[in-house]
Amino acid sequence: xxxRDRILIVxxxxxxxxxxxxxxxxxxxxxxxxxxxxxxxxxxxxxxxDLVILDLGLPDMDGMTILQKxxxxxxxxxxxxxxxxxxxxxxxxxDQGADDYITKPFxxxxxxxxxxxxxxxxxxxxxxEGGRSGIFRAGGLTVDYDKHRAYVDGKDANLTQNEFKLVxxxxxxxxxxxxxxxxxxxxxxxNMENNNRILRVNMANIRRKVEENPAQPRYIFTEIxxxxxxxxxx
Amino acid sequence: xxxxxxxxxxxxxxxxxxxxxATAVCFFLQNFATTDTHVPLLFVLAVLxxxxxxxxxxxxxxxxxxxxxxVNFVFTYPYFALxxxxxxxxxxxxxMLVVAVTVSTMTTQIKKQEKVKMEAERxxxxxxxxxxxxxxxxxxxxxxxxxASGILDNYDxxxxxxxxxLIEDMKKEAQWLIRIVExxxxxxRISGNAEGAKxxxxxxxxxxxxxxxxxxxxxxxxxxxxxxxxPSEMLLVPMDGILIEQVLMxxxxxxxxxxxxxxxxxxxxxxxxxxxTTAVExxxxxxxxxxxxxxxxxKFSGQDQDGPDSRRNMGIGLxxxxxxxxxxxxxxxxxxxxxxxxxxxxxxPMEEEKQDGSQGQNSDRRRR
Numbered sequence: 157x158x159x160r161d162r163i164l165i166v167x168x169x170x171x172x173x174x175x176x177x178x179x180x181x182x183x184x185x186x187x188x189x190x191x192x193x194x195x196x197x198x199x200x201x202x203x204x205x206d207l208v209i210l211d212l213g214l215p216d217m218d219g220m221t222i223l224q225k226x227x228x229x230x231x232x233x234x235x236x237x238x239x240x241x242x243x244x245x246x247x248x249x250x251d252q253g254a255d256d257y258i259t260k261p262f263x264x265x266x267x268x269x270x271x272x273x274x275x276x277x278x279x280x281x282x283x284x285e286g287g288r289s290g291i292f293r294a295g296g297l298t299v300d301y302d303k304h305r306a307y308v309d310g311k312d313a314n315l316t317q318n319e320f321k322l323v324x325x326x327x328x329x330x331x332x333x334x335x336x337x338x339x340x341x342x343x344x345x346x347n348m349e350n351n352n353r354i355l356r357v358n359m360a361n362i363r364r365k366v367e368e369n370p371a372q373p374r375y376i377f378t379e380i381x382x383x384x385x386x387x388x389x390x
Numbered sequence: 391x392x393x394x395x396x397x398x399x400x401x402x403x404x405x406x407x408x409x410x411x412a413t414a415v416c417f418f419l420q421n422f423a424t425t426d427t428h429v430p431l432l433f434v435l436a437v438l439x440x441x442x443x444x445x446x447x448x449x450x451x452x453x454x455x456x457x458x459x460x461v462n463f464v465f466t467y468p469y470f471a472l473x474x475x476x477x478x479x480x481x482x483x484x485x486m487l488v489v490a491v492t493v494s495t496m497t498t499q500i501k502k503q504e505k506v507k508m509e510a511e512r513x514x515x516x517x518x519x520x521x522x523x524x525x526x527x528x529x530x531x532x533x534x535x536x537x538a539s540g541i542l543d544n545y546d547x548x549x550x551x552x553x554x555x556l557i558e559d560m561k562k563e564a565q566w567l568i569r570i571v572e573x574x575x576x577x578x579r580i581s582g583n584a585e586g587a588k589x590x591x592x593x594x595x596x597x598x599x600x601x602x603x604x605x606x607x608x609x610x611x612x613x614x615x616x617x618x619x620x621p622s623e624m625l626l627v628p629m630d631g632i633l634i635e636q637v638l639m640x641x642x643x644x645x646x647x648x649x650x651x652x653x654x655x656x657x658x659x660x661x662x663x664x665x666x667t668t669a670v671e672x673x674x675x676x677x678x679x680x681x682x683x684x685x686x687x688x689k690f691s692g693q694d695q696d697g698p699d700s701r702r703n704m705g706i707g708l709x710x711x712x713x714x715x716x717x718x719x720x721x722x723x724x725x726x727x728x729x730x731x732x733x734x735x736x737x738x739p740m741e742e743e744k745q746d747g748s749q750g751q752n753s754d755r756r757r758r
Binding site: 239243261263352353356357359360363364369370371372373377378379380381 | 568575592593594595596597598599600601602604605609616618620622624626631632635657659
């Protein structure tokens with residue numbers, strides 16, 4: 157018997173709920189729906205979905221509250237839906253443990269890509285967590301975690317230690333946006349959190365070593381106001 | 391908070407400056423004049439100016455008190471001692487006080503009137519914008535509604551190809567609506583006040599903003615080629631990244647929408663010490679001479695443009711770009727390139743305005 161991934165859609169607008177359901181069901185997901193936060197929370201605990209699509213603006217409670225409550229006991233993937241101009245909400249949601257976000261208005265292909273990535277990460281994150289060994293490949297970019305080297309089209313990119321750490325971190329969460337703060341904390345520690353510039357400079361250097369044209373990146377993308385995202389692996 | 395404090399410092403500075411000037415002039419005149427009659431008059435004048443150039447009543451009244459006591463102390467016999475028994479003293483005091491209060495009242499009233507006038511102006515502009523936007527929104531909405539009910543009402547009568555065509559139209563119209571709404575939302579990020587438009591700027595890396603904008607544009611327009619050329623060094627420019635991204639998206643989308651035959655868009659970034667200039671250039675049909683001088687003025691549904699499609703978007707897109715760039719203290723220019731295509735460029739200053747201490751507060755915004 158075929159086992160389908162179950163997705164909970166938390167969204168108060170009926171039309172959006174309908175079309176999300178239609179798209180996801182057409183792509184072989186099992187869909188359950190919730191219109192309010194309370195309903196959502198009880199479905200999360202009773203039906204254990206494989207992924208939650210969470211709209212931040214709900215009538216009865218702030219979507220962020222649900223996210224926090226869920227994160228108290230499970231790493232279940234949560235993809236947040238937010239409006240474009242609210243980059244603060246996105247950063248906050250990501251820092252609170254959301255796996256990804258999609259921006260309203262979004263296309264179906266974008267939605268499905270986010271859903272696939274988030275589910276895949278929830279399956280693979282466990283074992284890769286500790287050792288971070290093996291090799292990441294996306295197009296011409298190869299990241300060798302064991303040798304601490306990154307290659308572009310077979311040639312060593314000559315990254316410095318911090319640059320490699322950044323690339324490796326982005327590759328580990330490939331497809332997911334990493335917020336500026338998360339990256340700074342992971343690489344430079346908690347005392348550098350206010351220093352956005354050091355991250356920008358390092359990323360600019362990485363782009364010059366890895367990308368053919370830094371203004372038209374193929375591997376590492378910027379989400380303005382939020383963070384960086386590594387392209388999905390092959 | 392910050393504003394209140396700077397206001398206080400500014401007003402105190404003005405008060406002290408004007409009173410100091412009056413005192414200096416009096417000392418100067420003392421060398422020539424044998425009587426003191428000019429002194430109170432000069433100070434009445436000083437109080438008048440203080441009341442005019444400061445906010446509210448307080449400073450004028452304080453200035454008149456200082457002036458009365460100061461004149462008594464310094465310029466009337468006995469010098470450098472207070473003597474409140476001089477004839478006419480209460481009258482001088484009273485006159486200064488009345489002058490201060492009257493002038494303050496008048497100035498406040500004038501300022502209030504100016505504000506009311508400006509608000510009316512803004513209200514008018516907002517009304518115009520709303521009218522234009524509602525008009526522009528109604529057309530695609532009508533098309534969407536028409537197509538959707540057309541499909542629903544004639545579901546069996548319509549062939550698959552026809553249905554698909556109608557649905558594609560719906561999608562196109564909806565995308566266009568989204569573009570309008572995104573632009574309107576951008577405007578709300580610029581908070582206007584009496585002193586002009588305010589934005590939250592932070593240092594952004596130019597190539598990141600362009601890369602993000604070009605990436606999004608490519609997703610929506612896969613068959614248009616985009617080429618970016620920029621200096622090899624990293625450019626950190628103070629800006630609201632989301633808004634500048636919107637500018638770039640608007641310029642690229644305008645090219646596609648109005649250039650008719652556009653296949654390739656070139657983005658060129660150049661930089662000197664003071665500013666970064668970004669030019670978006672296409673290989674389309676260019677901007678016609680008749681609209682070129684007024685492209686940024688926001689003709690919301692351009693009556694004098696040719697063709698049924700060009701009625702759209704141009705106005706809103708470019709005028710939003712202009713408001714955004716102006717809010718960054720930059721400027722824009724539209725022209726036709728040598729190859730006949732359109733070239734729209736905007737430049738942004740490299741340095742943050744000095745009095746603007748928003749840098750720290752921005753990294754805060756980002757961290758939240």
